[in-house]
């Protein structure tokens with residue numbers, strides 16, 4: 001059974017994210033390099049597949065690092081993190097406007113309002129310059145947070161053209177704006193390097209005092225699980241191999257590394273893709289509660305792979 005985590009003040013994820021690890025923290029924390037985190041022989045933290053940042057926020061509430069580097073290929077996501085860091089008060093103002101307009105409406109009007117914001121968000125996309133910070137980013141970050149909290153299942157899913165296509169979610173009272181948390185997140189991000197791009201960009205920030213956590217997109221085993229969730233570009237088996245190469249390179253540099261992925265054995269017993277790729281490292285299978293496909297009968301406890309280049313240094 002998942003261990004309950006003690007509530008510690010500090011920043012928490014502000015977006016719901018497909019593949020988010022909040023539910024798994026109780027299991028993961030047993031296998032962190034806790035000794036080295038506590039005695040500060042680890043001074044840096046690098047997370048190349050940030051998403052909603054469940055592990056980043058979890059660690060930042062418990063340990064202090066001299067330097068954190070986070071990265072994700074999803075430009076809308078990274079835009080949002082950067083806006084929180086740079087224009088928090090302006091962002092809060094935008095979110096207050098969205099939230100009060102939403103709350104003043106009845107159910108039917110809320111749904112129409114949701115689609116109005118979603119359409120506006122998609123219409124503007126072609127003229128957004130994701131490269132350089134600009135005023136449009138603030139409204140966009142507010143829309144992302146709003147849509148993420150009011151859409152069905154709290155997903156961020158886009159179509160081939162990058163259009164956000166998740167339908168309205170019928171929530172009684174969704175939390176759209178949490179000022180206290182955004183203030184905490186902004187304070188944490190102030191000293192965090194935020195990179196938009198491929199995971200390999202992180203390599204130069206890793207040394208022998210760095211803890212690296214890799215949480216790549218799952219390797220799809222069938223058509224139903226290969227949903228276009230985070231971005232238009234999927235993560236292929238070849239990308240999984242590129243990642244294993246980087247894992248080994250950083251291992252040789254002396255970094256402390258943890259990587260998670262879904263266990264292919266959940267669906268295809270005997271599939272040894274990751275066992276082969278990470279042969280020689282510590283490979284654990286930890287229980288995870290999540291949906292492995294659209295068939296409700298197959299929901300329940302499945303395993304998550306946890307691969308580390310250190311042994312049994314548990315918390």
Ligand SMILES: C[S@@+](CC[C@H](N)C(=O)[O-])C[C@H]1O[C@@H](n2cnc3c(N)ncnc32)[C@H](O)[C@@H]1O
Pocket residue numbers: 017018019020021022048049050051052053054055071072073074197198199200215216217218230231234235
């Ligand atoms: C499983 S999710 C991470 C979830 C995160 N740990 C959390 O708790 O929310 C994987 C993330 O990898 C990102 N991603 C996909 N391909 C990538 C790449 N080539 N380089 C960096 N990030 C990538 C996706 O945008 C997604 O946010």
